[in-house]
Amino acid sequence: MNTEHLTAGLAQAVMSSVPETSAEAMKEARKGLLDFTAAAFAGRRDKGIEKLIKLAEEEGGAPTAPLIGRNQKTTPSQSALINGFIAHALDFDDVHSDVRGHPSAVILPALIAAASSGHIDESRFLGAYVTGIEVMARLGESAGRHHYEKGWHNTGTLGAIAAACAVGFAENLNQNELQKAIGFAAARSGGMRVQFGTEMKPLHAGLAAQAGLFAVKLAKAGFGGSDHALDGEKGFFGLYGDLERAETLLLNGWGKPWRIVSPGLWFKVYPFCSAAHHAADAILKLKAEHGLTFGQMERTDVIYPPGGDAALTERRPKTGEAGRFSVEYVIALALHGKDFSAKHFTSEPIPESLQKGFARIHRSYDDQIQPADNAVPKGRFTIVRVTASGNHVYETRIDCPKGAPGNGLSEKDIEDKLRLALPGEEEKAEELIKAAGQSNIERYLQLI
Amino acid sequence: MNTEHLTAGLAQAVMSSVPETSAEAMKEARKGLLDFTAAAFAGRRDKGIEKLIKLAEEEGGAPTAPLIGRNQKTTPSQSALINGFIAHALDFDDVHSDVRGHPSAVILPALIAAASSGHIDESRFLGAYVTGIEVMARLGESAGRHHYEKGWHNTGTLGAIAAACAVGFAENLNQNELQKAIGFAAARSGGMRVQFGTEMKPLHAGLAAQAGLFAVKLAKAGFGGSDHALDGEKGFFGLYGDLERAETLLLNGWGKPWRIVSPGLWFKVYPFCSAAHHAADAILKLKAEHGLTFGQMERTDVIYPPGGDAALTERRPKTGEAGRFSVEYVIALALHGKDFSAKHFTSEPIPESLQKGFARIHRSYDDQIQPADNAVPKGRFTIVRVTASGNHVYETRIDCPKGAPGNGLSEKDIEDKLRLALPGEEEKAEELIKAAGQSNIERYLQLI
Incomplete structure (x- = not known):
């Protein structure tokens, strides 16, 4: 392998993948599909969806692909766009530490759109999902941490190529078509x-799904493009990532084990950014152990490894939506006795009384603390230290929050997440659980 | 101005622009529109168009916007995509040295799509075009030469924001909507x-046009997004360009003069990459003066300033399409007595006899030669030195090729370019010339 053959190598790895023979990978894929579905149903009433649907209706087109939880169909392209949005709207969908982003909210909407057009062999659907996760995890590792830290949003920057590879796998592209599709994406x-x-x-998740789908359509239409878009200094990795990392990390050990199995998907228990989940577990633990309240709290310190809070861009959020990216909001909510349900993370304004407390919550960074072996993501931890009135100090540390691989959700947990996302529609929830459990994609597409 | 207010500053500059009061800018805009139309009609039978139309037809949708030269309508979004492709298919459309790319093939398809939906006041159409060129020129200068040299394609990377600003101007967005649209793009x-x-x-031109159009639709739908997407180290310039350059080059001296006037659009006389136009003029001159033929040529040296041939990525092209980016092909064509008409730059293979000569054509670079004051682009020159049998050496140098600002096309030249692009449709050509000359956009849209 050298950097002149990354595109060809990736296309070949994708098209020769046989993830269906790994029972573990297929089990994780069924869990991933169900968790994605739960996140999407939970988010299906987000206000942004109405705006996107209105634009799609203005545009028109042949309605063949479902919008999850909306009892409505659009064109495959519009459905990829809008389902990506729906799945990621609450930030309640899975993340993957190699991706440092949200793979399923990109890959599955693209696959659902392709499957709805009848272009794919449905027995390849879950295998395509496993393969798409593999691609996106490896793109993420190849791009390196600097990619994210510079300011790119990995879900968008890595998602289009991953979605193209997943759909390309499902549609059985040939090697050359897939190489071109990668470049189009x-x-x-x-x-x-x-x-x-x-x-x-x-x-961004929806745009990446839509772009990946379109890339495959172009390739199948015989549209001309470079066969080497990832290669060399002027290719994708040269521009967005790290060519040297890609040389070893893009393909070595492909599927051994599948990245959907290890490090695995992180299924969320809270509808906000995963970088705040450690602190959320910590504050709930301190509350449960010591009955802390907001009134007692004089100061809270949240201690990360350097860069560990990069995703938490909001220190003084004004709405619940912005609060999805604020550890200050998460901690203040808990100390105010509120739960972490989706209703606190909408576009509604955060009450002034709660906002006032943000100034008492401080972030700091410590590069001397050893991360734990089971840390997720690797190298991450969060310490929450509450100083209460009377100079009492309460402190706890979380390395692997609930939902993360190693402390993950069981199938039953995920089924319950779906049931909770479908209040009053118990029958539909059970049918979805059954369809995903049996890998019955045709039925699944009818139900969403 | 500091780098935290680039987005707000750009939106304000766009929305307070009054290019309609500059007779010179409006004259160049009418020329630009006509030249774009000529390039699009010349390219309207390119094979790629059929592939894109087939995908659009599969998708369906409300057909309200024209495809240039095709007697067919599609959705505005599809029309922006496909017209961008049509206009740029032959690389016969204008370039702009600040952009280092193709502004009109992005901006005009987006405006045509928006105008076809009836969303815009048509009296703002040409002003929007002038403003879009201003934006794209300034994005190009702000991104700096390294942006292009790293491997980005400026038409795509700068075009979406420029198209969003042009359509935003035409549709009279408010300041906040335009700031958001810039981020969406x-x-x-x-x-x-x-x-x-x-x-x-x-x-890439079509994708940028489509993205700019969609960005404005999202903004008008009240979709939420950052108001500061260009700002700071993690914003657009931090990621794609050069934040420090942007601080001074994005807005200083806005519209004084308009960039469509100075340095001005370069209207092409040949349907291939502008970086080969100097050499094309040179070889035609040597041929006319000395009657050189391919048989006599033992060696040709083409001498550039360092990086001056970066766009000419093909040294051994196999098709006419790839030959658009090959100075070797252009020189070999001329010495073989062929003209530079579009038929030599299609996806057809280049004859072996011609390909064999490429090895005798050598590129080199000289950073000791002073560029001329009238060089276009700034700092560029090309020297062509032909060594013929009998050790005769013929050499000439071109700094400002035909079509480039300073050696530009007259209105009459551009009208003739359109007439040539519409063989057998003389009446339509005259009507288009009249509509563009009178800034009659309604009529123009009926004719294309």
């Missing part, structure tokens, strides 16, 4: 973290 | 030079 790889806390963040 | 700013010589290169 690369041209639409974008998205910046400055959009965190706005409706544009979840739309 | 930034998320889809992409395109790499590795696609040069393939159908994907012209599609």
